[in-house]
Amino acid sequence: MKIAVCIKQVPGTTEVQINPETGTLMREGVEGIINPFDLYALEEGIRLKEKYGGTVTVLSMGPPQVESAIREAISYGADEGVMISDRSFAGSDTLATAGTLAAALRILGPFDVILMGRQAIDGDTGQVGPETAEHLGIPHVTEVKMIEGVEGNRITLRRMLEHGYLRLKAPLPILLTVVKEINTPRPASFKGKLRARQVPVKILSGKDLDLAPKIVGLSGSPTRVIRVFTPPKPTGGKVFTGEPKEAVQSLLRALKEAGIPMNCKNGS
Amino acid sequence: MDGIKVIIETCTGCGLCLRACPYQAIELREKKAWITDNCTLCGACVEACPWKAIVIAGWKPIPKEDLSQYRGICVMVEHRFGELSPIVPEIIGAALALKQQFKGDPRTVSALLIGSGVRALSEELFAYGVDEVWLLDKPGIDPFAEDILADLAARAIRDRKPEIVLGGGTVMGRSLLPRMAAKLRTGLTADCTELSIDPETGLLRQTRPAFGGNIMATILCESSRPQMATVRHKVMKPAPKEIGRTGQVVELDYKVPKSDFEILEFVEDTSQKLDLTEADFIVSGGRGLGDPKNFSYIEELARTIGGTVGASRAAVDAGWIPYPHQVGQTGKTVNPKIYIACGISGAVQHQVGMKGSDVIIAINKDPNAPIFSIAHYGIVGDLFQVIPELIRQLRSKEQG
Numbered sequence: 221m222k223i224a225v226c227i228k229q230v231p232g233t234t235e236v237q238i239n240p241e242t243g244t245l246m247r248e249g250v251e252g253i254i255n256p257f258d259l260y261a262l263e264e265g266i267r268l269k270e271k272y273g274g275t276v277t278v279l280s281m282g283p284p285q286v287e288s289a290i291r292e293a294i295s296y297g298a299d300e301g302v303m304i305s306d307r308s309f310a311g312s313d314t315l316a317t318a319g320t321l322a323a324a325l326r327i328l329g330p331f332d333v334i335l336m337g338r339q340a341i342d343g344d345t346g347q348v349g350p351e352t353a354e355h356l357g358i359p360h361v362t363e364v365k366m367i368e369g370v371e372g373n374r375i376t377l378r379r380m381l382e383h384g385y386l387r388l389k390a391p392l393p394i395l396l397t398v399v400k401e402i403n404t405p406r407p408a409s410f411k412g413k414l415r416a417r418q419v420p421v422k423i424l425s426g427k428d429l430d431l432a433p434k435i436v437g438l439s440g441s442p443t444r445v446i447r448v449f450t451p452p453k454p455t456g457g458k459v460f461t462g463e464p465k466e467a468v469q470s471l472l473r474a475l476k477e478a479g480i481p482m483n484c485k486n487g488s
Numbered sequence: 489m490d491g492i493k494v495i496i497e498t499c500t501g502c503g504l505c506l507r508a509c510p511y512q513a514i515e516l517r518e519k520k521a522w523i524t525d526n527c528t529l530c531g532a533c534v535e536a537c538p539w540k541a542i543v544i545a546g547w548k549p550i551p552k553e554d555l556s557q558y559r560g561i562c563v564m565v566e567h568r569f570g571e572l573s574p575i576v577p578e579i580i581g582a583a584l585a586l587k588q589q590f591k592g593d594p595r596t597v598s599a600l601l602i603g604s605g606v607r608a609l610s611e612e613l614f615a616y617g618v619d620e621v622w623l624l625d626k627p628g629i630d631p632f633a634e635d636i637l638a639d640l641a642a643r644a645i646r647d648r649k650p651e652i653v654l655g656g657g658t659v660m661g662r663s664l665l666p667r668m669a670a671k672l673r674t675g676l677t678a679d680c681t682e683l684s685i686d687p688e689t690g691l692l693r694q695t696r697p698a699f700g701g702n703i704m705a706t707i708l709c710e711s712s713r714p715q716m717a718t719v720r721h722k723v724m725k726p727a728p729k730e731i732g733r734t735g736q737v738v739e740l741d742y743k744v745p746k747s748d749f750e751i752l753e754f755v756e757d758t759s760q761k762l763d764l765t766e767a768d769f770i771v772s773g774g775r776g777l778g779d780p781k782n783f784s785y786i787e788e789l790a791r792t793i794g795g796t797v798g799a800s801r802a803a804v805d806a807g808w809i810p811y812p813h814q815v816g817q818t819g820k821t822v823n824p825k826i827y828i829a830c831g832i833s834g835a836v837q838h839q840v841g842m843k844g845s846d847v848i849i850a851i852n853k854d855p856n857a858p859i860f861s862i863a864h865y866g867i868v869g870d871l872f873q874v875i876p877e878l879i880r881q882l883r884s885k886e887q888g
């Protein structure tokens with residue numbers, strides 16, 4: 221089974237904070253991390269390989285520093301890593317990213333299963349998966365929480381939905397985006413860490429992908445960010461201290477004055 | 489870097505942008521900001537610069553076709569087991585609000601309804617105020633067979649040519665709409681919290697949180713149609729329902745392809761019965777509870793106000809409460825009317841998931857806990873005293 225996992229390098233959000241004075245994002249000189257959801261995709265790829273044989277290829281599109289994310293993925297057990305990097309790719313929105321990833325997947329593939337995270341924590345869109353599948357002309361399933369098994373060219377899945385989950389059978393090849401419940405990622409092994417340092421990471425540039433400039437990067441992106449701002453913060457939160465009894469009284473009075481009902485329905 | 493520019497004359501070399509850049513893509517060279525190849529054009533520096541010395545140069549896209557043939561607003565109807573999804577009135581509410589903004593040049597609000605035996609839902613859609621229902625009611629369309637749904641929906645959009653398509657920020661919406669957008673080769677903005685029409689250009693201004701809610705971005709889709717967006721659940725005001733309102737049904741007649749999926753079953757998850765993302769009142773507990781037993785405090789308060797129980801990751805990781813209750817970056821994003829955080833410090837990753845709540849109330853014994861910086865109301869105190877007191881006063885008020 222040929223498996224691909226797409227990972228995105230995102231800012232290590234733990235360290236991204238809001239500057240209280242300017243209200244903007246601050247980063248304290250931290251490296252990027254692998255998007256947390258993508259680690260579950262990677263782990264699931266490795267598990268599929270362990271069960272059904274095959275290889276796991278990790279792909280990441282971004283500036284040259286994504287190489288570190290790819291090497292980290294290899295330390296967890298991916299077989300090979302491919303970096304998709306070119307200045308002309310900068311400013312890609314989800315559609316352009318998906319088009320570029322799809323072109324790379326086509327060159328490296330065909331893959332039986334392509335795994336992605338449910339969303340990247342910087343953009344929070346979750347659109348790249350379904351859009352990539354469409355570019356490849358294969359089906360996709362989002363928010364997968366369990367792969368029950370693969371039989372011939374059919375895969376049985378559990379997919380999270382509001383209020384429950386759906387069990388379904390889908391054909392291969394397929395693109396899946398996964399949620400956190402799907403597994404617990406393993407730590408890097410010593411052997412993996414060694415390999416990660418040694419194996420070459422392949423680089424695909426704009427030329428290799430042979431994509432028209434019109435469809436990559438900023439020019440291939442139908443959406444354009446015209447304004448970025450910090451959300452207004454609640455001003456002057458009322459904080460009560462002192463004896464619990466008085467504090468609770470003050471709180472309930474303040475809520476009442478502001479017309480905020482504390483009861484959704486009668487407490488039963 | 490193409491696309492982004494530092495205006496050298498205006499740049500003071502203050503370095504604020506360096507700190508704002510989440511990608512370490514700015515350096516100081518000869519006391520001026522210099523954008524390196526690491527830049528992803530996210531725009532955080534543009535916002536951070538007090539001198540307005542960084543601009544993202546507008547790349548002027550050339551439309552592939554005549555955009556004026558696209559007109560009107562289309563709402564994607566999500567339904568399950570013969571009922572409209574709770575987000576549908578919210579999407580219609582958003583669409584009607586946009587309709588109002590096209591002053592003097594009215595637009596039609598239509599609802600795209602695809603399924604088997606769904607005709608009856610048209611009445612309800614009219615009651616919510618849509619002008620037209622574009623109906624494809626044919627046998628063999630499973631509401632979970634997304635592959636054929638995406639095909640049929642994209643086809644309807646191609647034929648009917650609305651300028652705006654809105655869908656729900658639900659699991660289905662966030663899967664189906666990207667698939668459609670890629671088919672239509674157009675832009676899609678995920679999980680919008682604010683939509684408006686630019687009065688000058690008539691374009692859809694789509695505003696959404698990014699970086700886990702730390703920044704907001706306003707996005708346009710200028711050169712392709714339709715302009716597509718999903719809307720975040722519980723943010724848009726639902727359209728009021730008026731029984732008896734009518735509209736026009738436009739019948740669509742497409743051959744239904746066979747789905748590649750075999751839908752086996754939908755398993756209702758009782759532990760998620762009270763879905764946090766739909767709850768109006770949430771009481772959440774964190775590490776401050778100290779012991780799994782003490783979740784009873786949270787449950788009791790939740791019961792008193794008719795709310796749902798949430799938790800921080802620390803509480804979930806400790807095994808005090810199952811994962812579906814987790815609120816935050818790696819858990820659920822919630823938008824209740826009231827969110828009560830008890831014994832939760834309010835780490836950014838937690839804030840991300842609950843910042844959108846209408847009213848945030850924090851109970852924490854540490855007056856410096858970050859949760860107080862985003863709380864609208866707070867009590868500094870021991871939750872083991874405050875919560876029982878709160879329950880007592882709420883109950884006595886109810887009786888009195």
Ligand SMILES: Cc1cc2nc3c(=O)[nH]c(=O)nc-3n(C[C@H](O)[C@H](O)[C@H](O)COP(=O)(O)OP(=O)(O)OC[C@H]3O[C@@H](n4cnc5c(N)ncnc54)[C@H](O)[C@@H]3O)c2cc1C
Nearest residue numbers: 774775776800801802816817818819831832833838853871
């Ligand atoms: C990639 C990543 C993703 C993450 N995702 C999430 C997420 O989705 N959701 C999430 O919640 N976290 C998430 N976290 C973890 C987050 O950073 C915090 O560690 C976590 O939210 C802390 O939980 P807490 O507030 O319950 O615990 P703590 O930070 O330990 O806070 C406990 C609070 O309880 C107060 N307290 C203690 N005793 C009492 C008492 N008797 N009465 C009143 N107050 C008391 C203390 O003053 C303290 O403020 C994530 C972290 C990372 C790195």
Ligand SMILES: Nc1ncnc2c1ncn2[C@@H]1O[C@H](COP(=O)(O)O)[C@@H](O)[C@H]1O
Nearest residue numbers: 226227281336337339340345346347348
């Ligand atoms: N630049 C990228 N390189 C590789 N994979 C990506 C990239 N961007 C997004 N992805 C994948 O798409 C998923 C969803 O991302 P997003 O649509 O940006 O929220 C991520 O979890 C990744 O698996």
